[in-house]
Amino acid sequence: MLVTSIFKGAELSMLVPLMDRILNQKKIIVPDHLPEFLNKIVAQLNAIEPQALLTFLPFVILGMLLLKHGFVYLYQYLMNDISQQVMRDVRSQLYNKIQSQSMDFFSKKRTGELISRITHDVQLIENAVSYAVTDLFFQGFSILIYICIAFSIHFKAAAIIFLVFPLIALPISQLGRRLRKIAKSSQERMADINSILLETIGGIKVVKAFCTERFEMDRFHGKNHQFYKLKMKSIKRTLLTNPLTEIFGAVCAIIIILWLGRQVMHQELSFGVFVLFFASIMSTISPVKKMGNVNLLIQQALSANERIYEILDRQPTIQEKLDALELPTIRERIHFENVWFRYDEESGDVLKGINLEVKVGELVAIVGPTGTGKTTLANLIPRFYDPYKGRVSIDRTDIRQVTFRSLRRQIGIVAQETFLFNDTVRANIAYGCPQISQEDVESAAKKAYAHDFIMKMPQGYDTIIGDRGFRLSGGEKQRIAIARAIVKNPAILILDEATSQLDSESEKFVQEALDLLMQGRTVIAIAHRLSTIKKADKIVVLDRGQVVGIGRHDELLNSSPLYRRLYETQFQT
Ligand SMILES: Nc1ncnc2c1ncn2[C@@H]1O[C@H](COP(=O)(O)OP(=O)(O)OP(=O)(O)O)[C@@H](O)[C@H]1O
Ligand SMILES: [Mg+2]
The missing domain is CATH 3.40.50.300 (P-loop containing nucleotide triphosphate hydrolases)
Structure with a gap:
């Protein structure tokens, strides 16, 4: 970062006076207060013939470009790697925290809301870490370098211009505060959207049976539209940062042209130095603009951060003693x-x-x-x-x-409602005991009266059961759940x-499977x-x-x- 910023500054500070020396055959004039080593470089450059300088220049440009982009590439790669690692860890930590919560947490929080925190909110932080934090340092450093250049060239002019700087910071930070509030609302709307998605896709049968597709479409559109409006509200404000900084830049340009331009006309300042000063001030505009946008990203991330910490800080109500x-x-x-x-x-x-x-x-x-x-x-x-x-x-x-x-x-639990994972029949039966053998899985399935219908499925034990076991009948699902309990072989059932009534055929199988499961265990049967x-x-x-x-x-x-x-x-x- 340091190196690339210096390169950016150096490119600018070297090229313009050099071109002046070559094209106009003028000696490079510098203010007297430059550091000694710079004076020496300038003296040497002034000694070289313009013709020789011209042949030397392309190599300098090329060399600097290669070096600069080498560093930029390396730097950006490292920064992105860091931000991706941070995001990976935040997602995992959030998931771990959610998994370790007690049951009461899940009956109070909407699933869609939790998913939204792991996906959308974390994404907002990712934006901030990968773009904003990078830019914050990078652009901040660029601004610092240009300021130093500007001060070393013309102290008085630079001092006046940078006195005006805070004028631009004020409205931008004001904007940021508004944006943070909007970001919070839009994150909540995104959670609503996720909730509706989960409920209506999960409960699609109910939706279809009640012919409420249109109602659900409208409900979704309502939340979707609210999200859009909030986004636009924030975009409207974001777009203001650019004109603000541009106008500020124009004011600086006018001061420089009117004041320093006169000095050039009176031969008090060389044209090369004038251009260099002008360029260094104008170069700060783009990083300042980017800093304005960084502000937005950071505000959004801060709001997401609050929501994420709400979960990370939460202790499960039921805890194991130390x-x-x-x-x-x-x-x-x-x-x-x-x-x-x-x-x-x-x-x-x-x-x-x-x-x-x-x-x-x-x-x-x-x-x-x-x-x-x-x-x-x-x-x-x-x-x-x-x-x-x-x-x-x-x-x-x-x-x-x-x-x-x-x-x-x-403890083995065969619950009122069976839940099966979207995985193979085998994985569902062996859930929690991944190391058990195929024979044990099959023997459990046989005891649960499930083996026969599993063998009739297209890939047998490797058949994938859809979400919530859509491809199975109610009785079949129950028998898979019973096989799962048999594999666990719990002392307490x-x-x-x-x-819900199963047809008498199915009921008979489930009943017999349960009888086998209950044998030799302590059973609490509702x-x-x-x-x-x-x-x-x-x-x-x-x-x-x-x-x-x-x-x-x-x-x-x-x-x-x-x-x-x-x-x-x-x-x-
Ligand atoms: N997670 C929960 N949060 C708050 N209240 C709950 C929760 N689960 C159940 N209840 C309430 O506790 C009471 C007992 O519920 P419970 O599920 O134990 O009944 P049940 O005897 O098993 O009924 P059923 O025979 O219909 O299954 C009910 O009034 C129910 O509304
Ligand atoms: Mg009950």
Whole structure:
């Protein structure tokens, strides 16, 4: 940077007086206060014949050009490399931070918003780092060099001109402040756009079924148009920086021409020096202009930076203790001791003083009306959430004392909704256990009654399942999820039975697969199937966050009116 700036200055400061010496055969005149070594160079140049100088000049130009561009290339390469590395690290850090957040974070933040921060906001910072920071130093340095040249040529004139400089800085910084506000709004609009995209492409079936394509198009266009308007608002202001600096440049030019031009006419100053001074002042205009644009990029980046730090600074609400223990494989029981839980202060308690014991190897069925907290209760076991009062323990160890890995390694979850990755069938089954063999994958698939339909797929286990498993039926998806749980081979199984009806053929397969999966494990089943309930060692009836009955099927039919009602209306035979 230093070298290229000096070259730029040197090119200018050498060429003009040299041309004057060659073409007009004039000696180079310099002010008396130049440093001694420059005086010596000038004296030598004055001694050389103009003809000899002319043959020497092309080589000087060529040499300087090569050197300059060599340095520029190297410098720009290095700067870009640094900025790309910074961006790569920011993206990864953001992703890591998002991944390490607790479940509550994801139910509060829109996915589109998070994606927007990793893509759009980081891009804004990239612009600033790769262009602005480079330019800030580069142009700043150029300006400094030209100022030095100008001062060494004509101190008084230079002093007057640079006194006017702050006049231009003021309106430009004012513009910058406005731009930062606009940038914040446009980043928010971009997050809206991303959210709509995700929701409407993910939920395309609902959109089609309700014929709301037009409505969604209009909604998208609305946000898109808001983004456009904000962008234009900021462009309108950005475009002002150039004329501002140009006008300032013109004022400088006028001062120089009127004042120094007169000195040239009175032979007090050589034409060569006049041109050199003029050129050095005019050369500052372009870097000043670029600095104005740098200001815009930096303001946008600062606003993006705030949004990124909002996430980077955020600590997960559920954290592992620093001295967390390794939880050994369950031997005795899972114990809920007077557990109280709520999602947030305003919405009130979801679980109210739950006491429940699940002995190892038991199948415990949890039943209750919809929205009573069955899924919530199950979510406390892998510590997706922490109770605010009471504790959940495994073999007498509070699960808040142990590492996530040692706890969650033991727990398999087959959830209400199956989620499959857009990857091969094999990768979906072996998720989290990438090192397992093909035989193990196949054996799990067989136990999950999935092998046969997988083999019928075009590439068998290597078939890619579309996003959210679009190419599979509901029952097939469930069986892949069951195979995944079999591969994990957890000691504790949490089974959240889907209420959606499968056709009886599919249902039979899923049921048999689940039966195999449950064998030999401690199972907490949020049950809707009568077959699961009848097999259970213990049925827990939950109502509005409280346990209102515990027992076997026959006992509860007599003792719990709620259970009887559920049995008559909800359980699928
Ligand atoms: N992430 C969340 N944030 C805030 N409230 C929630 C959240 N998840 C669930 N709830 C609320 O907590 C209550 C219990 O929900 P939960 O999912 O545990 O019910 P459920 O018994 O599993 O119902 P279902 O049988 O329909 O699955 C409901 O009132 C629900 O609205
Ligand atoms: Mg549920």
